[in-house]
Amino acid sequence: MPTDTAATAADPPTAASPPESDARLIARSLEDPDAFRDLFDRHWTRVRRYAAARVGDAADDVASETFATAFQCRGRYDLTRADAAPWLLGIATNHVRRLRRAEHKRLRALAAAGAASGPLQLVEPAPPRDGALAHALLQLDRRDRDVLALFALADLSYAEIAAALGIPEGTVRSRLNRARRIVKEVLAS
Amino acid sequence: MSSRPYEIEAVRRLLLPADHDDAAAREAAWRSLHAARPRRTATPAHWSRRLRIGVPLALAAAAAGVAGPLVVTGGHGGGGLSTLSAQPAAAAVLERAAEQLRDDRPLGPGEVRVVRVDMRQLVVQEDAAGHARGFVLPRAWEDRVDREGRWSWSAHPDGAPVFASDAARAAYEAAFGPYEPVSPKPAVMDATRSAEDPNPDLLGLSSNDVLALPADPGQLRARLEALRGAQPADGPNDIATMAIRLLVMGPTPPALRAALAEVLAQLPGVRVAGEEVVGSELATTLDLPDHDGWRTQVVIGARDGRLLATRTVLTEPDPQIPGSHAGMVLDLQVYSTAIVRSFAAPVAFDPAAVAGPMPPDAR
Numbered sequence: 001m002p003t004d005t006a007a008t009a010a011d012p013p014t015a016a017s018p019p020e021s022d023a024r025l026i027a028r029s030l031e032d033p034d035a036f037r038d039l040f041d042r043h044w045t046r047v048r049r050y051a052a053a054r055v056g057d058a059a060d061d062v063a064s065e066t067f068a069t070a071f072q073c074r075g076r077y078d079l080t081r082a083d084a085a086p087w088l089l090g091i092a093t094n095h096v097r098r099l100r101r102a103e104h105k106r107l108r109a110l111a112a113a114g115a116a117s118g119p120l121q122l123v124e125p126a127p128p129r130d131g132a133l134a135h136a137l138l139q140l141d142r143r144d145r146d147v148l149a150l151f152a153l154a155d156l157s158y159a160e161i162a163a164a165l166g167i168p169e170g171t172v173r174s175r176l177n178r179a180r181r182i183v184k185e186v187l188a189s
Numbered sequence: 190m191s192s193r194p195y196e197i198e199a200v201r202r203l204l205l206p207a208d209h210d211d212a213a214a215r216e217a218a219w220r221s222l223h224a225a226r227p228r229r230t231a232t233p234a235h236w237s238r239r240l241r242i243g244v245p246l247a248l249a250a251a252a253a254g255v256a257g258p259l260v261v262t263g264g265h266g267g268g269g270l271s272t273l274s275a276q277p278a279a280a281a282v283l284e285r286a287a288e289q290l291r292d293d294r295p296l297g298p299g300e301v302r303v304v305r306v307d308m309r310q311l312v313v314q315e316d317a318a319g320h321a322r323g324f325v326l327p328r329a330w331e332d333r334v335d336r337e338g339r340w341s342w343s344a345h346p347d348g349a350p351v352f353a354s355d356a357a358r359a360a361y362e363a364a365f366g367p368y369e370p371v372s373p374k375p376a377v378m379d380a381t382r383s384a385e386d387p388n389p390d391l392l393g394l395s396s397n398d399v400l401a402l403p404a405d406p407g408q409l410r411a412r413l414e415a416l417r418g419a420q421p422a423d424g425p426n427d428i429a430t431m432a433i434r435l436l437v438m439g440p441t442p443p444a445l446r447a448a449l450a451e452v453l454a455q456l457p458g459v460r461v462a463g464e465e466v467v468g469s470e471l472a473t474t475l476d477l478p479d480h481d482g483w484r485t486q487v488v489i490g491a492r493d494g495r496l497l498a499t500r501t502v503l504t505e506p507d508p509q510i511p512g513s514h515a516g517m518v519l520d521l522q523v524y525s526t527a528i529v530r531s532f533a534a535p536v537a538f539d540p541a542a543v544a545g546p547m548p549p550d551a552r
Contacts, residue, residue: 041215049208064218067218067222110204133200187195
């Protein structure tokens with residue numbers, strides 16, 4: 001167990017204290033499981049919205065499963081990381097992988113709907129079609145799509161994505177560059 | 190105007206849902222998590238992994254933790270033949286099983302192997318005063334796989350919880366109310382995978398990956414070693430557990446099953462614990478190498494070398510489990526197998542009864 005004193009369960013915050021860091025909440029939840037509620041409230045909406053963008057109707061399942069996993073594994077959380085969002089979104093991404101069919105189904109539906117509904121209202125470079133973009137996302141390598149999704153949909157930085165997925169930051173950059181290049185090609189076509 | 194690159198903005202516009210008040214969904218999710226959170230299976234996480242497929246099962250299979258002072262009816266070992274606990278005896282059992290498994294009939298075209306797992310698992314919940322209240326929960330699921338590695342599975346509704354006594358049930362219900370399966374159970378949940386889909390229950394391998402594993406025990410051992418680093422920390426990450434996982438599930442062909450048995454036969458720390466009867470079949474119980482406070486037992490049938498059952502056993506009292514002791518059985522899984530002609534063909538299983546140790550109060 002990391003021994004970062006800033007994240008120990010002792011010394012609970014007073015009313016005048018700044019908000020507890022996620023790491024501190026997690027540390028406290030090891031002794032007081034109800035403290036996990038604060039972490040849940042803090043991140044639920046972001047995790048669920050990310051899940052909804054990936055798997056549509058299965059978002060509630062993914063979000064619920066993410067927090068169940070997080071609660072189960074919180075003893076192994078790296079308490080030197082104050083913000084738990086990358087960790088939670090990494091867990092969510094793992095659960096999305098198990099629902100790859102749901103994600104593909106959603107992208108296929110978007111591709112079909114987009115093909116029928118016309119271009120997005122974008123300014124540059126050329127109005128793309130939802131269908132073409134969804135089709136391109138469907139064709140991406142799963143690992144590239146995970147990185148793109150965490151960057152575009154969850155607003156994680158390169159370093160945070162690396163932490164979320166447990167891969168080197170350089171790998172994040174190369175995967176993201178590849179995915180973005182493909183998306184740009186679709187938008188430009 | 191967003192400062193994001195246009196292609197990122199396009200992806201966001203396509204996929205991100207509109208912001209909306211998800212308070213209802215959040216509260217529902219928290220209620221489910223909170224209701225399940227104190228309810229802990231005493232089973233080490235590696236066997237709980239199978240149960241984490243699907244939200245309700247995930248919630249019910251929270252981390253190994255506190256178990257209550259339940260009456261324990263099972264003892265260590267299978268049938269009192271502890272004098273056979275030398276490793277050579279275990280190796281002989283496994284090598285014989287390997288020979289039998291190698292001769293097993295492979296799946297034919299269009300045939301589907303159905304493996305039903307009947308599990309009894311100790312589940313514990315703490316009441317507001319911190320008192321542990323426990324029961325044994327019967328669970329069952331089925332895996333179906335064909336020769337090409339296509340796969341489906343179904344989880345059955347939980348069975349009725351088994352309490353140590355009427356008084357234990359009364360105490361539990363006074364604290365928590367009658368046991369209710371976590372929504373949406375009871376239900377049957379189905380999922381399917383193609384032969385290319387990675388499967389968390391198969392060490393993250395696809396069926397095609399499994400079919401391509403070497404049938405040479407040395408090469409197979411090396412492949413399993415190479416796969417260890419890729420396993421989740423709470424997943425099967427030792428050779429014995431990984432081998433058992435492949436033996437139990439998946440499209441594993443006869444030659445590979447035989448090689449897995451031979452890998453187990455060469456592992457230090459595997460020893461004979463005793464004999465027991467599964468259904469009407471005599472079987473040998475083997476202890477796999479100890480983990481930190483627990484071990485897995487496997488039950489090998491004498492007739493055909495098949496893996497008939499596994500159980501998780503404490504090797505020492507767990508300070509987090511009041512009343513626990515060495516030999517306490519935390520869970521039992523019994524495997525039944527059938528060959529059918531299609532994925533949809535129903536099978537009327539009659540799960541074999543086990544005479545050896547079971548979770549407390551389960552019989």
